[in-house]
Amino acid sequence: MTTTTATTSRLLALLSLLQTRRDWPGPILAERLDITHRTVRRDVERLREMGYSIRALRGPAGGYRLDAGTELPPLLFDDDQAVALALALQSAASSGADIDEAAVRALATVRQVMPPRLRHRLDSLDVTVLPGRPSARPSGDPSSTAEQVSPGLLVDLSTAVRAREVLRLDYASTGEQDRDRDDTRRESRDLRPPRRIEPHHVVTSHGRWYLVAWDLDADGWRIFRTDRITLRTPNGPRFTPREVPGGEVRSFVSAQFKGARRADVWPCLGTAVLDLPAAAVLPFVGDGSVEALGHDRCRITVGSWSWVALAASLGRFGAVVTGVEPPELVDAFSLLAVRYAEAATASR
Template sequence: MTTTTSRLLRLLSLLQTRRHWPGSVLADRLGISPRTVRRDVDRLREMGYSIHATMGPDGGYRLDAGNELPPLLFDDDQVVALAVALGAATATGAGIEEAAVRALTTVRQVMPSRLRHRLDALAFTTLGAGHGDAGPEAVSSEVLTAISTAVRAREVLRFDYAGGHQDARGEPAPRRRGEPHHLVTSRGRWYLVAWDLDRDDWRLFRADRITPRIPTGPRFTPREIPGGDVVDYVSARFKGSSEHDRWPCTGKVVLRRPAREVVPFAGDGTVEDLGPDRCALEAGSWSWVALAASLNRFDTDIEVVHPPELTRAFALLAVRNTATAAVRRAGPPGPEPG
């Protein structure tokens, strides 16, 4: 059974999300009768909220816009959404970084202490576009808050990790223990940067696979991230390196396509305009064959500028494609002669 105060906060939160709410829908969402909805609306009006009501079969309620409304109220999930949205604004490149920080500070000042603590508990680092795996993965706000809280408290995090390594007998790996250093988000995915106590090395864990264990472990003295910068370190890991934020294999080619057609698909590569129908592209990948394959996506003549390893990778791809085509032409093997 919810209290009248919590029910009013929930009603107000719902009214702020859309222009019109049918009374019956509000009653269902709140688990109360339409008559109680009307009474709660009257209470909100007494508190200064301008709520317009319409009668009839399609009747309902709408929270009118105004300049003298009381401070906006947030529930727990909205606080997490606000922290994520404003925190991620630092990587948009839209020039709103300072404004986002000021907005978050302003909103924080009018929140009750419980929600303010929840807002403060979620701290993370945002990597710019072009890093990490493609495609978002859902992570609960409870998991993100638990990881961030352990990072801020400098307490060992104990957790189960789905899809982790198996031991020699094929059994699931035991519970993981790590010193959490940073919570990082990139292209819709969340990662934990931690020192793995069982493997005595740095690890990058996907947050959507983490199930935190309670209680956390003892406090620890933070180690220095390799290279000293978490963004550079995570970016390097995404590129297959453990030390430097650059691809292990980088080459340059000339493409028979105008630069304007190549730039949108160049990723973190560098495009040089060589005329109306030619451009140079310098790009990288985790292997030479992977780089050659990625360059073939431009579907045009390619001239390798450097290095020789990239030329050999194109030759290897051609051999593989020829062999694959020959197998397909031959079809499945026939019966052996008896």
């Protein structure tokens, strides 16, 4: 890295820190940036020359404050900030909110003021957003919280999708990420041959990130959780893209999450009457529907990937349940009643 590049990167890092809190003591800035206090003072002067209003604070150690409400020069972004902004704007543009056009224009505006290197990273990102509210977590996904995924990994995956290059990767099974802290287990996994896939779409759904791909070894379509992916280098050869089943990636992924084999519909769909107001039930039905039957009763129509799961989801409301249809859902309630009674008896 040249001296000029290093100085520019350091100025960006300093500016980013100054924007995150009101006051910064000089010694803490020096420690965070791994530079001397003298270099901090010199970098602050450089930022002032660029038009940023930075006030010096009095005190035993001294400090700095980036003034709010002043007219700042064009925004500067480091790599991670540029990728994060592009991801946020792409997600907003596909979220279904009434900001689609504004998000697209904002992304185009930001792209124009980026240097060529960062502009190339932004152009590599192509994310498909699954809209709508989740009625339950995706089938087969034990995580109930959003995972942490490196922006760099998302860029690498999107770049491979655009370049139509086969990816070589390791894919951790459930819980294997924690076991990888054991060096012996990690080394054992590293000896396995990498999986070979044709990446087709990077997808985000309710805070989770996935890669839709054709698995060359399994000879079939797969949806990979990105937080379990470790890429190997180099990438493989180029490939001719296959068509996602049904021709539309959102419908395909949504159907897979619902446990449906083909159409984007729940394999098990049922109705029931709950002794609750419709307003109390509506926020929790996801893609289901609620019909008011008076002040304190409503009919709910919801789906799931199994009848037992559907019966259990209706039980979470803690209300009297009547008018259950179809017979398969009635049988699922009977099965759960027996199992719950056995569990209560065994626990006493």
